[in-house]
Amino acid sequence: MSDNLAMVSIPAKSGRARGAAAGPVGVIAAAVLWGTAGTAGTLALAGPADPIALAAARLVIGGLVLAAVAGRAARRLLARGRPLPLALAAVAAAAYQLCFFGAVTRTGVAVGTVVAIGSGPVFTGLLSWAYDRRRPGRRWALATAAAVAGCAALVSGGLSGGAAVGVDPPGVLLALAGGLLYAFYAVTASRAIAAGAPSSAVMVLMFGGAAVVMLPILLWRGTAWLGEPHALLTAVYLGCATTALAAVLYGRGLRATPVARAATLTLAEPAVAALLGLIVLHERLTPVSWAGLALLGAALVVVALPEPVRPAPADRVVEAQSSA
DSSP states (O other): OHHHHHHHHHHHHHHHHHHHHHHHHHHHHHHHHHHTHHHHHHHHTTTTOOHHHHHHHHHHHHHHHHHHHHHHHHHHHHHTSOOHHHHHHHHHHHHHHHHHHHHHHHHOHHHHHHHHHHHHHHHHHHHHHHHHOOOOOHHHHHHHHHHHHHHHHHHHTTOOTTOOOOOOHHHHHHHHHHHHHHHHHHHHHHHHHHTTOOHHHHHHHHHHHHHHHHHHHHHHHOSGGGGSHHHHHHHHHHHIIIIIIHHHHHHHHHHHSOHHHHHHHTTHHHHHHHHHHHHTSOOOOOHHHHHHHHHHHHHHHHHHSOOOOOOOOHHHHHHHHHHO
């Protein structure tokens, strides 16, 4: 009997190990795609597009692609009832775009990016703790603090030449609101997936709903700029790759990754954006930015490593076998 138990437990353990490894890979892959959005958007905004219209088009196209791929699963999930949490998450996903845009407009790209993206993992850990009564571990807290510090050094260190940075309080509040909104829709999606909902269906309802919210904004800002082939191709790439595909990968990653840990892993996004700016846009990083990039990378490696599995005490195993 003990031999049979051993034969069963080994595949189960290896399956859990594969799932634990695949979760962070999916989240990081999504973050890599998100990190390409800034470079693609910069190239597109050299034309007639404006940032609000581009962000709206990105969500609308991505929502349509997700609906086409997994619309049936989303309808089955809706038929189960209780769609309010995911509806609120969809509004939060759309509002995040507007808060982030408002923040970087008022207080600058560096401060707005650091506050919005850096506060996201912190708010996610706190919300996850509040909802699930599961406090994040010490390793997560230390690695997240290091990752946020690295992100701050990476972004702010790029301001060379004595450029003055003005901190606008309303802009900082908008950035913090963006971080909180991200945390809310990430935790809501994670809880729905943990409850048994298909991750693809959750992403369809969340980002498809965000697309419905953003469609009037796209029409208000105008769509004439989509007539230019370069702008249209950029919008299609942002919608298909950095929204739809990234959402699918992120949802699959959430199946096996605690949401607080996943939020920290998404800080790979500014690192990818910085490297693409270096390679594609021929930007230059200061020594402070390079140090921040190294610190951020090291922290993400620590977070991505699987948690050590604590084996059951041997005396309990012997006691259970003797009682049997």
